[in-house]
Amino acid sequence: MASNKLKLNDIARLAGVSATTVSHIFNKRDKKYRISPQTRQRVLAIAQQYSDQSHIRQYLVKANSTNTIGVVVPDMSNSFFSMFLHHLEASFRQKNIQLLITCSHYNPEVEIKVAQNLVERCVDAMIVVTSLDSDDFYVNINQQTPVLFFDRYLKDTKLPFITSESVKSVADLIIPYAKQLEEFYFIGCDIQLTSIHARLEGFKQGLKTAGLKFKHDWLVCDDYCQNKGYQLIKGVHEKLGRLPKAIFTPSCNLLQEVLSYLVEIKIDPNQICLCSYDYNIYLDYCYYPTDAIAQDFQTMAHTCVEVIDRLINFKELKHHAFFIEPKIIRHR
Incomplete structure (x- = not known):
């Protein structure tokens, strides 16, 4: 070979087949042109010997791809x-x-x-x-x-x-309400996850921008399991003897579980402010108005x-x- 870079003609010569056959194999047209499995394997085995060359690796990946x-x-x-x-x-x-x-x-x-x-x-x-x-x-x-x-x-x-993006969007979501209220609860799960942690950071940033000092008691979280949002808001309700004035949930499934509790106790929608990360079309028709962040x-x-x-x-x-x-x- 004139250079170290292997070409289709070189593989064809080493395999004892035509360059067209090699091209059909690399482009997954071997079955269409009835190229035998033995010939295919021989060509790929030769190519594998030169897989340190990037263009050969690409040929092999395409030939072996499963789509x-x-x-x-x-x-x-x-x-x-x-x-x-x-x-x-x-x-x-x-x-x-x-x-x-x-x-x-x-x-x-x-x-x-x-x-x-x-x-x-x-x-x-x-x-x-x-x-x-x-x-x-x-x-x-x-x-x-x-x-x-x-x-x-x-x-x-x-x-x-x-x-x-979570930090700026969550901050922008809650700022208008944080400016009007003296408390805002974060009802969440799995805050160690980077996506949820970023939403918590945005929540804290929004409170700070609104001039509302974050209190540790407002952070109510646990490891997620089914119906955990229901359990968390119920626990807050029982502890306070009332519902929080505002709640942010970092995911739609937690919001659904919080809403199920609100429906159960039949709270007046005017008595609570709801915000959430994740939008679902059902929120357009929800009895409890909820501002939400819609992901693209x-x-x-x-x-x-x-x-x-x-x-x-x-x-x-x-x-x-x-x-x-x-x-x-x-x-x-």
């Missing part, structure tokens, strides 16, 4: 994840790529198992909403299968992630597609952190 992307979410019944998956599936379908969706149920052991199953199924890449507290597991997977974190990301991770699912899904495309094609990312701007929807 599937693995997705791990903690809870498919959560309306946020359902809406995201709806837009994500539609975006990838336009590129003839299928999603394999799995659920971790907020359980790290289950998450590891389903992620390993996706790797065994040879997905081309993975999009993960993680419940792990370290990226070590995914850094290891990323050596062979590109990984993109979504919504929740791990502090100091070098893996790319996509999430909604379509832009997030399109960004996921763009980032995954660059990752699987060995294209450099200009940056690894993608914060998508949400918008505030007011009902009061």
